[in-house]
Amino acid sequence: MNKNLLALAVKSALGLTAAVMLTPAIAQENTQAIEAGDVEEVVVTGSRIKRLDPELSVPVQVFNNDYIKNSGASNIQDFLFTSNFAGPSLFNENATLSQTAGTANFDSRGFGDDYVLVLLNGRRLPADPLGGDNATNLNLIPIAAVERIEYLSTGASAIYGADAVQGVVNVITKSNFEGFNLDMRTEAMADGDGTKHNFGFSGGISSDKGWLMASIDYQTQESVMADGLPLIGSAISPTGIDGRSPTGLPGTYLDFGNDISYPAADCPEGSKRDPLYTTAGQDCSFDFAKLYEAIPAQDRFNFLTTGEIKLSDSITGYGEFRFSRNFTEVRNGAAPAFFNITGAESLANVDAELGSDLANSSTVFILRRFVDAGPRATDNTNTAFSSVFGTRVDLGAGHELDVSFQTVESEMNRIGVGGQLSTSRVEEAVADGVFDPTQTYDPAFFAENGMSISTQRQAVGTENTLAANLSGEIPVTVGQSEIGYALGARYKEDSFDDRADALSTEGDVAGGASSNGNGSRENTSVYGEIALNPIQDLEISLAARYDDYTWQGLGTSSGDDATTAHLAVSYRPVDSLLVRASAGTGFKAPTLGELFLGRSFGVTTAVDTTRCNAATTPEEEASACRQIEVRSASGGNPNLATEESQNISAGFVYTGIDNLMVAVDYYNIEVDGKIGSLSVQEILNNEANYPELVTRVNGSLSNRNAEVRSNLQNLSQENGQGIDLSSRYTMEMGPGMMTADFRASYLLSHERQLSAVQPLCEDAGTTSEPEWRFNTQLGWAQNDWSVFLTGRYIGETEDLIGGRDTANNSCAPNPSGSVNTVDSYFELGLRGTYQFTDATDVTFGVVNLTDEEPPYSELAGGGWPWFDQGMYDPRGTRWYLSLTHSFE
Numbered sequence: 001m002n003k004n005l006l007a008l009a010v011k012s013a014l015g016l017t018a019a020v021m022l023t024p025a026i027a028q029e030n031t032q033a034i035e036a037g038d039v040e041e042v043v044v045t046g047s048r049i050k051r052l053d054p055e056l057s058v059p060v061q062v063f064n065n066d067y068i069k070n071s072g073a074s075n076i077q078d079f080l081f082t083s084n085f086a087g088p089s090l091f092n093e094n095a096t097l098s099q100t101a102g103t104a105n106f107d108s109r110g111f112g113d114d115y116v117l118v119l120l121n122g123r124r125l126p127a128d129p130l131g132g133d134n135a136t137n138l139n140l141i142p143i144a145a146v147e148r149i150e151y152l153s154t155g156a157s158a159i160y161g162a163d164a165v166q167g168v169v170n171v172i173t174k175s176n177f178e179g180f181n182l183d184m185r186t187e188a189m190a191d192g193d194g195t196k197h198n199f200g201f202s203g204g205i206s207s208d209k210g211w212l213m214a215s216i217d218y219q220t221q222e223s224v225m226a227d228g229l230p231l232i233g234s235a236i237s238p239t240g241i242d243g244r245s246p247t248g249l250p251g252t253y254l255d256f257g258n259d260i261s262y263p264a265a266d267c268p269e270g271s272k273r274d275p276l277y278t279t280a281g282q283d284c285s286f287d288f289a290k291l292y293e294a295i296p297a298q299d300r301f302n303f304l305t306t307g308e309i310k311l312s313d314s315i316t317g318y319g320e321f322r323f324s325r326n327f328t329e330v331r332n333g334a335a336p337a338f339f340n341i342t343g344a345e346s347l348a349n350v351d352a353e354l355g356s357d358l359a360n361s362s363t364v365f366i367l368r369r370f371v372d373a374g375p376r377a378t379d380n381t382n383t384a385f386s387s388v389f390g391t392r393v394d395l396g397a398g399h400e401l402d403v404s405f406q407t408v409e410s411e412m413n414r415i416g417v418g419g420q421l422s423t424s425r426v427e428e429a430v431a432d433g434v435f436d437p438t439q440t441y442d443p444a445f446f447a448e449n450g451m452s453i454s455t456q457r458q459a460v461g462t463e464n465t466l467a468a469n470l471s472g473e474i475p476v477t478v479g480q481s482e483i484g485y486a487l488g489a490r491y492k493e494d495s496f497d498d499r500a501d502a503l504s505t506e507g508d509v510a511g512g513a514s515s516n517g518n519g520s521r522e523n524t525s526v527y528g529e530i531a532l533n534p535i536q537d538l539e540i541s542l543a544a545r546y547d548d549y550t551w552q553g554l555g556t557s558s559g560d561d562a563t564t565a566h567l568a569v570s571y572r573p574v575d576s577l578l579v580r581a582s583a584g585t586g587f588k589a590p591t592l593g594e595l596f597l598g599r600s601f602g603v604t605t606a607v608d609t610t611r612c613n614a615a616t617t618p619e620e621e622a623s624a625c626r627q628i629e630v631r632s633a634s635g636g637n638p639n640l641a642t643e644e645s646q647n648i649s650a651g652f653v654y655t656g657i658d659n660l661m662v663a664v665d666y667y668n669i670e671v672d673g674k675i676g677s678l679s680v681q682e683i684l685n686n687e688a689n690y691p692e693l694v695t696r697v698n699g700s701l702s703n704r705n706a707e708v709r710s711n712l713q714n715l716s717q718e719n720g721q722g723i724d725l726s727s728r729y730t731m732e733m734g735p736g737m738m739t740a741d742f743r744a745s746y747l748l749s750h751e752r753q754l755s756a757v758q759p760l761c762e763d764a765g766t767t768s769e770p771e772w773r774f775n776t777q778l779g780w781a782q783n784d785w786s787v788f789l790t791g792r793y794i795g796e797t798e799d800l801i802g803g804r805d806t807a808n809n810s811c812a813p814n815p816s817g818s819v820n821t822v823d824s825y826f827e828l829g830l831r832g833t834y835q836f837t838d839a840t841d842v843t844f845g846v847v848n849l850t851d852e853e854p855p856y857s858e859l860a861g862g863g864w865p866w867f868d869q870g871m872y873d874p875r876g877t878r879w880y881l882s883l884t885h886s887f888e
Contacts, residue, residue, distance in 0.1 A: 045119070045150040045170040047541065048159060048486035049471065049531050057541060057570035057580040058156070059649055059665035061085075061726055061743065064148045070777050070788045072829045072847045072880070074187060074198050075219065075300075076146070076171065077104040077138040081870060082792055084745045084775045085151060085167075085724065088768035089113050090870025093139070093328055096296050101414065102328030102380040103128055105135035108151070109166035109720050110750050110769060111671060114591060117156075117164040120171050121306070121320065123406060124160075126384055129461030129496045130412040132517055132593020132636070134163060140324035140384050140410075142302035144183060144200030145173040145215035153724055154667045155647030157586030158543040158566035161490075161525055165586045165645045166669055166720070173304060176211045177204040185882035189875050190851070194224040194295055198882075210316075212307035217300070223331065224295035229874040230853040232865035235289045238856055243864040246276045246629070247336035248286020251368035251437065253350060254278060256703075257361035264438070265353040277367075277702040279623045286369055289864060291333035294874055299327045314396075320388040328380040334371040335419055337510035339427050341366050346436045370421055372440040373452065376511065377418035384410035399472035408463040416455030418443075421510040422503055425451045457514055459498040466491045479534035487528040495520035496592045505598075513603075517636060519553025519596030523589075537572040549589050553596035553638060560642040562587035576656035580665075586645035594675055594712050597636040605863075606630050606681045606708075608701050609807070625816070631707045632680050641714050645671045651724075659730045668721040677710040678755055684708065685807040689757075716753040717760060722746055736782030744774035754806060761804055761811035767822070767859045768868045770795035784836075790829040794871065797822045799859045823855040825872065839886045844879070851877045 046058040063079075073079035081090050087107035091098070105113035105128070114134035118125050120141060127134045152168040160168060180203035187196040202215035226232040235243040246252060250264035254277050261275035263284035272282045301324065308318035340363075341347070347359040358364050390404030429435035434449050446452040469488035476483055497518040504514035527545035534540065543566040550559035566584030573579065605627045612625035651665030683690050684701075693710065697703035725744045730737060750769055751760040765771050772795035779788035802817020804810065813819055831845040854872035861867060867874065 045122075045168055046152045046156060046159065047531070048469075048488075048529050049484040049541070057539060057568035058582050059153045059580070059651055059663070059667070059724060061151045061153065061663075061724070062148055063151070065146060067741065067777065068143075068146065068149065069843075070779065070831055071775070071790060072831060072845050074185060074196065074880070075139070075143050076141045076149075077106075079149070080106050080138065080169065082775070083151075084743045084773045085109070085153060086773070086871070087111070087166075088868075088871075090868075091135075092870055093296055093298065094294065094869045096293055096330045096332050100128055100130050100133070100412070101296065101330050101378065102139065102298065102326050102382050103135075103412075104138040105133075106138055106169065108153070108169070109667075109669065109722075110763075111166045111669070111674075111718060111720065114163060115165040115588060115671075117160055117168045118171070119160075119168060120322070121173055122170060123388065124463075124465075126386065126408045126410045126461060126463055127494075127591070128382075128412065128459075129410050130414070130457065130459035130498055131515070132459075132496045132498060132519065132591055132595070132597050134591035134593070137326070137382060137384075137410075139300060139326045140302065140382065141171055142173075142200075142215055142217035142304050142322075142324070144202050144217040144302075145213070145304045146171060147174045148172050153665065154582060154649040155584055155586040155645055155669055156566070157562075157645070158527070158545045158564040158584055159529065161527075161545065161547055162523075162562075162587055162589045165588050165643075165647075165671060173215070173306065174202060174204065174213055175306065176206055177213065178206050179204065180887040182885045182887070183882065184884075185880055187847075187878055187880035189224070190877040190879065194222050194875060194878075196221045203887075208310075210307060210309035212305070214305040215303070217302040219298070219300040221295065221298040223293050223297040223329070224875060225290075226292045226294040226865070226874075227290040229294050230876075231856060231867045232292075232294050232874050233289055235287045235864045237858065237864075237866050239858075241858060241863075242273060242285065243866075244271070244285035245288050245336060245369065246283045246285060247338065247367040248284060248288070248369045249334075249371045249440070250284060251366055252284045253354075253356070253358055254365040254367065255281075255356065255358055255361045256363040256365065258357070260356075262350075262354050262356050262358070265350075274623070274626065276626070276628045279620075283367070288333045288336075288369070291371070291375060293331060294865075296331075297329040299325075301325045311391075314394040316392045316394075318388075318390050318392065321386070323385045324383065326382045328382075330378045330380060331375045332377075333375065334369050334373060335376050335421050335510040335512075336367070336369045337421065337423055337426060338365060338367055339423050339430070339510075340364070341427075341430050341437055344430050344437070345433055346438050350438060366437050368437050370419070370446070370510065372443065373421060373446045374419045374443045376420060377416070378455075379413075379415045379417055381413045382411070384408070395470075395472075397472070397475070399470065402467075402469040402471070404467050406463070406465045406467075408461075410461045412457075412459045414455075414457040416453070416509075416512075418452075420453050420455045420512065421446060421451050422453050422508050423510050424508050425453075426510070453503060453509070455501050455504050455509055455512065455514075457498070457500040457504065459496060461494065461496040463492065463494040474530075478532045479538075480536050481533045484531040485529065488526070490523075490525045490527075492523045492525075493520065494523075494592070496596075498593075498597070513600065515598045515600035515635070517553070517593060517597035519551060519592045521549060521551040521589075521592060524548045539570045541568045542566070543584075547587070547589075549642070551590075551592070551595055551638070553592070554636070556638045558638055560589065562589070562642050562644070574656075576654060578653040580652065581648070581650040583648045584646070586647060588643040588645070588671075590640040590642065590675060593636065594640055595636050595638050600634050602632050602634075603629050604632050604680050606684055609684045610687055611699075628702060630680055630684075630701050633707045633709045634677060635711055637712045640675055640712060641673060643671055643673045643675060643714070645669060660727070661729075662727040663725070665724045666721070667724070668719075670717070670719045672717050673714040674716045674718050674753075675712055675714055676716055676755075677712050678715070680708045680710060681803060682754055682758075682806050683710060715755045716758075718750075718752050719760065720750040721748045723748065733780060734782075736780050736785075739777070739779045739781070741777040742774065743776070744772070747771045758806055758809060759811055765797055767797055767799050767857060768871060770797050770824070784834055786833045788831045790831070792825075792827045792829075794825040796824040797857075799857055801858060820858060822857045822860070825852060825855050827852050839888075841884050843882045843884070845882075847878045847880070848873070848876055
């Protein structure tokens with residue numbers, strides 16, 4: 001703890017009883033249990049004020065433990081990713097080429113995975129430190145302890161601070177219960193592959209002095225190879241789009257001196273195609289998909305304990321401790337390399353085979369994939385621990401004081417344990433005659449001759465938060481009741497340190513990418529909320545917040561501040577109808593990675609627009625206007641400003657029919673000054689406007705030293721609006737009880753702007769952003785039996801192949817592209833449970849009952865794997881068997 005935090009802790013401890021600007025540190029304090037089949041009569045996420053009426057003036061959906069289990073989900077990630085409010089920017093461990101392998105980040109409205117705030121028992125969960133990202137890793141949340149999940153579907157920065165722009169997910173764990181529960185589950189594909197095992201244990205004790213709860217959650221997942229699975233199993237799409245790599249084995253020779261490519265002599269005839277890097281000749285393409293994993297092997301361990309003790313009649317102490325470890329073993333396609341072999345002795349033999357003149361060329365490179373060196377293997381370990389200690393003091397007359405301190409540390413380690421090669425060392429081995437790239441070798445050869453290397457990237461993030469709060473009722477009657485209030489202050493400091501090995505940082509690892517960065521930030525907040533009933537059945541609540549940020553890194557120091565407000569109104573004209581509306585402002589501070597991440601390199605595909613426009617013949621145009629691989633560079637920007645947002649919501653809750661609840665809510669969110677980077681294609685389309693961002697070598701972008709830079713800026717606006725519907729109905733049917741639950745989201749509009757000079761374009765209905773999504777559960781229970789049928793629907797979308805016509809500042813599809821339809825998707829699940837005794841039940845379930853394949857999309861995965869890995873699972877039908885036992 002630094003001196004500022006220590007000083008604040010001491011001052012707060014001495015002066016809290018006199019403070020009047022302090023509110024409950026626990027953002028969500030539920031006072032009633034949720035009973036399955038009832039309207040949730042709880043105080044839910046979206047307010048810091050305790051209420052008897054749970055139907056707030058802001059839209060909140062509640063998913064209890066039974067609903068989560070009936071969905072077939074085995075962890076938090078599975079449940080949220082398949083929900084009706086899941087957005088397009090979903091990221092999980094199946095994206096195995098990512099530097100953040102093993103993580104799962106959630107997006108609820110399409111603004112991005114760091115625009116939705118994820119809470120555990122009302123407290124912020126830590127962000128991923130690698131890359132300084134601000135998104136929460138869902139894999140570090142224990143499902144064994146979960147009692148319910150609450151989702152607030154509109155902005156709430158005035159309540160919760162930064163990042164609550166597009167909503168809040170609050171995971172509520174069990175508390176104040178007695179007994180012990182054991183859950184075991186096994187899941188596998190229809191053919192028995194890809195087995196997943198879950199073990200969960202939770203237990204609690206309680207007395208009139210307090211309670212203690214602890215849970216353990218352990219999960220193992222076997223790897224599943226892409227080979228043989230739909231779409232992901234081949235780099236050639238079902239429509240014939242060739243997504244194969246130009247880098248393979250045996251490889252392609254690039255004679256840059258004469259601008260011609262030559263496929264290796266033993267290149268299969270079906271692998272030869274037009275070149276990517278030269279104007280003449282052919283490449284030898286390579287279908288890399290069979291070397292990749294669709295699902296990596298994982299081990300997850302989560303431990304959580306929480307409790308409270310009554311120290312006196314007016315003082316209660318509480319605490320929480322959490323430890324999580326997620327190990328992901330990635331074994332992916334062999335390293336692709338693009339390296340200089342000019343003057344190599346073996347070129348004379350190549351010339352004899354191909355009729356080329358590579359031995360006399362001024363510049364010769366080779367595209368070669370090191371299949372013979374083995375797969376790129378990385379071990380990824382993500383850990384996090386947090387502890388919370390606090391005290392609640394009953395000050396009398398309905399006032400409560402709450403003081404808490406939370407400390408969090410998260411760490412991510414990515415270690416290359418095989419198949420990693422240094423490009424410069426490979427070139428040296430060629431120049432020394434040690435390595436002949438036309439031959440294949442044993443994996444040990446590369447290690448023995450110094451070409452194999454071990455890579456490492458480690459990131460550590462810390463957070464310390466001190467909060468002091470006061471809540472209760474002001475003894476002034478306004479209309480029907482006294483004024484409820486919540487006032488508070490918070491101080492938070494967080495930091496990240498992200499380091500990679502020297503070769504990765506220099507971009508010297510074949511097929512690798514990395515970056516370094518470090519920085520810190522301090523945030524001081526004061527906030528308040530009031531709720532009053534000026535007339536019967538009308539509630540008005542107002543909230544306001546001020547946040548001040550300072551940040552340090554890259555030798556600079558800066559900061560920003562934000563003031564946000566929120567107004568919400570609810571009215572009950574009749575007992576069965578609640579009408580509600582809210583409006584507010586929000587903000588999102590730049591993440592530490594956006595501010596201070598070092599220079600990072602990657603590869604993307606784009607059309608060299610300058611070269612394309614210079615073509616004068618159809619033959620030249622066919623060659624010059626093809627997509628090529630372009631080296632891209634990016635990094636942080638310490639001069640970024642805070643993003644601002646506005647949000648409104650309006651809707652109603654109807655309960656006029658026995659056992660029926662229907663809620664309909666509209667939301668509208670606008671974000672100004674959105675942080676982003678210009679796409680490589682937009683930069684190339686408008687190169688004259690961005691000459692400082694493009695580096696060419698001899699006029700070419702294909703050279704290894706050429707690059708396009710796209711650093712972060714506050715450069716755009718983004719708007720989204722839609723409607724959420726949730727309903728639940730129960731009725732007696734024969735000797736049992738039927739339950740029907742339906743949740744749907746309709747996307748009215750989602751407008752994005754690529755930069756401040758581009759128009760706002762409508763993305764609703766385009767790639768991974770369907771207009772309609774819904775989830776349904778239909779169940780029947782009788783005595784010891786229950787059966788649930790679940791459905792999940794994702795609507796049809798369109799791929800704009802070639803993007804939009806940004807060269808003419810138009811939202812119209814690019815004239816050189818096309819518009820392709822991506823089919824809708826409907827998945828069924830089945831779950832049956834038999835209760836042997838009051839304490840023991842067994843469940844058998846099937847996920848994807850009809851073996852639906854993911855819908856084909858040319859853009860969702862950026863090409864291969866030809867579908868959105870966050871939205872769909874390529875494994876088809878999967879079954880699971882679970883056993884639950886309760887101990888008294």
